[in-house]
Amino acid sequence: TARVLHEGKLTEAFEIKTGVRxxxxxxxxxxxxxxxxxxxxxxxxxxxxxxxxxxxxxxxxxxxxxxxxxxxxxxxxxxxxxxxxxxxxxxxxxxxxxxxxxxxxxxxxxxxxxxxxxxxxxxDTFTYLGSVINIQGGSDEDVSVRIQKARSAFAILKNIW
Incomplete structure (x- = not known):
């Protein structure tokens, strides 16, 4: 069963008969x-x-x-x-x-x-599936972002090594 919060009040319980859990x-x-x-x-x-x-x-x-x-x-x-x-x-x-x-x-x-x-x-620039796409069509910006992400990940792991 389920209830809905509407305008600060809960509705009466009702049974859900369709859908995916x-x-x-x-x-x-x-x-x-x-x-x-x-x-x-x-x-x-x-x-x-x-x-x-x-x-x-x-x-x-x-x-x-x-x-x-x-x-x-x-x-x-x-x-x-x-x-x-x-x-x-x-x-x-x-x-x-x-x-x-x-x-x-x-x-x-x-x-x-x-x-x-x-x-x-x-x-002029957007990120699609983690890759930076820009209007010039080059990959410099994307490579720079990936290098920075790698540096950040290694910095987090620094204390482990």
Missing amino acids: QGCLLSPFLFLLAIDWIMRSTTARGRNGIQWTMMSQLEDLDFADDLALLSHNHQQMQEKTTKLETVSQQLGLTIHGEKTKIMRLNAGSRDPILLRGSPLKEV
Whole structure:
């Protein structure tokens, strides 16, 4: 049974008849199935990504709940962002606007990408799966961050040795 705290008061107890228990091994698997369906639905047209091979385009990068959408132009990115939000909402998921960023590389348009009517923040650098990506495309900043993380880890271990 469960109770809900609402306006400082607990509701009457009620029985939960559906769902997955907290900590259940099925939970991450079901989430990945949902994200996979969302991304397949969002990129179903398959023609709004970046050229990857002679015959295919790369539409997005995703690992768990970290997603990166890729497009050649503003219109495609706006369409993809809107579609992602619409499809996500069908499953009760919401894109966190403050955590969502835009990086433009050699872009002709400076028009903002909108999420629920609000412009997304543009950045020159962001971290994706622990790697620092910057507008120049180099790896110097990423290598520096990794070296600093290694130094910090060794400093913690210093007392053990």
